[in-house]
Amino acid sequence: MSAEGRSRDRPMPARRTVLAGGLLALAGCATPLTGGDHGGATLVSGSFRSARMRGRAVGYTVAYPSGQGTHAALPVVVSLHGRGASHSTAFSALHLDRVLDDVVGSGVAPFAVASVDGGDHGYWHARADGTDAGAMVTDELVPLLGRRGLDTTRLGLHGWSMGGYGALLLAGRRRLEVRAVAVASPALFTAAGNTPPGAYDDAADYLRNDVFGRPELLDGVPLRVDCGRSDPFYVASRRFVSRVQPPPTSSFGAGGHDSAYWRKVAGPELTFLGRHLAA
Numbered sequence: 001m002s003a004e005g006r007s008r009d010r011p012m013p014a015r016r017t018v019l020a021g022g023l024l025a026l027a028g029c030a031t032p033l034t035g036g037d038h039g040g041a042t043l044v045s046g047s048f049r050s051a052r053m054r055g056r057a058v059g060y061t062v063a064y065p066s067g068q069g070t071h072a073a074l075p076v077v078v079s080l081h082g083r084g085a086s087h088s089t090a091f092s093a094l095h096l097d098r099v100l101d102d103v104v105g106s107g108v109a110p111f112a113v114a115s116v117d118g119g120d121h122g123y124w125h126a127r128a129d130g131t132d133a134g135a136m137v138t139d140e141l142v143p144l145l146g147r148r149g150l151d152t153t154r155l156g157l158h159g160w161s162m163g164g165y166g167a168l169l170l171a172g173r174r175r176l177e178v179r180a181v182a183v184a185s186p187a188l189f190t191a192a193g194n195t196p197p198g199a200y201d202d203a204a205d206y207l208r209n210d211v212f213g214r215p216e217l218l219d220g221v222p223l224r225v226d227c228g229r230s231d232p233f234y235v236a237s238r239r240f241v242s243r244v245q246p247p248p249t250s251s252f253g254a255g256g257h258d259s260a261y262w263r264k265v266a267g268p269e270l271t272f273l274g275r276h277l278a279a
Contacts, residue, residue, distance in 0.1 A: 041097035044070050045088075048144060052136035053119070054129070059087045060116040060141060062148065063097040065104040068112075075111040075154035075179075075277035076145055077270070078137060080163030080170075083121050083187075090115040093259045094160070099266045108271055109278035112150055113158070116141050121198040123187075124166025125209045128201040134166065138175045153177065156273040160184040160262045161233075162199075165211060172217030180222040180276035182269035184262045188212040188236040212236055215243040223248035224272045226265040228255025 042064045050058040064070055079090045090096045096113050104110050118124055118133035126132040146152040157178055159167035164186030171181045189195045190213075192206035200206040211217070225248050227237035234252065241250045249272060255261030 041065050041101045042068075042070055043091060043097055048140065050136050050140055052132045052140055054131055056131075058117045058136065058140075060114060060144075061087050061091060062145070062150075063091060063100055063113045065100050065110050065112075068110050071149040072110070072112075073149050073151050075109075075156070075274075076150040076152060077111060077113045077156040077158050077273050077277070078141065078145075079113055079115045080118060080124060080137070080157070080159035080166040081115060082159075082161030082163050083123075085163075087115040087117045094262050094266055096266060096270070099263075099270050102267060103270045103274055106271070108274035111154075111156075111274050111277050113270070114141070114145055114150075118163070118166065121162070123162055123199050123209070124169055125205075128205070134170055134173075137170060142176065154179055154277045156277055157181045158183065158269060158273060159186070161257065162187050168211045168218060169209060171221050171223075172211060172214070178221065179279070180224075180273050181218070182224040182226075182272050184226045184265050184269065185228065185231050185233055185257050186211075186225065186237060186240075188233055188240055190236050190239075212240055215240055216245075218248075219245045222272075222276050224269055225250045226269065227252055228257070228261045229253065230256040231261070232257060 043061055045061040047057045047059045050056055064072065068074060079096060081087065081089050100113050116137065119131060122131055122133040124134045142152050155176060155178055157167040157171055164183030165188060167181050167183050168186055170176060171178045188211060192203035195206060223244060225237055225241050227234050229252060238252060241248050251265065255264060
């Protein structure tokens with residue numbers, strides 16, 4: 001099994017949820033269908049037809065911290081999921097809604113966290129099958145979040161495993177004005193021959209979308225990288241961090257490539273992002 005294959009998570013119950021109507025056009029607005037108030041953050045979920053994903057219905061969720069309305073003009077962090085996961089995993093397995101509430105409760109200025117379906121193993125870049133999850137984020141999701149009232153001029157990126165790689169890739173391409181990036185266990189492959197099946201179409205695709213070999217793309221971007229010492233991406237992550245300027249915030253403590261570790265570092269990561277969004 002590849003290192004990325006270990007990023008598949010088991011869903012667990014989320015906290016407070018509002019389901020938004022399916023958005024068949026990107027110009028549509030989310031319409032609450034059901035909801036329940038059990039305290040804590042509010043989750044708004046919906047879907048839209050994505051031209052960048054070949055017309056597929058793409059699911060998304062936005063978490064708003066306690067005390068904030070679901071159309072509040074908050075800064076927003078886009079969290080990209082790992083291989084085999086979905087937009088719901090950020091909240092069902094990593095509990096980012098609870099972490100968000102804790103971070104805001106500690107005194108960090110309020111912000112929202114959004115997640116979106118990027119495909120099982122699309123690795124957040126243009127693929128030979130015509131899908132491009134990265135462009136879906138930049139061209140479709142972020143504008144949708146803006147139409148929901150979120151302040152996308154104060155944008156952060158977050159991700160774990162495949163999504164950690166994706167967050168680095170999108171930030172490095174500078175198509176979005178990103179205030180800060182925080183990633184856990186980023187799937188950084190040191191060569192095309194080290195990649196798992198499905199991650200890239202071929203060696204040329206790897207080279208076009210390589211992050212590990214081009215750390216200078218992240219120079220000047222406020223960055224945090226966390227990776228456990230038992231993680232198969234530990235060595236690559238440390239090497240990558242050592243070559244980015246200025247040196248990123250980082251931690252390399254005990255932990256593996258699993259949800260338990262990603263939950264452990266989620267608080268420091270969202271705190272890092274929230275402080276940069278408020279600056």
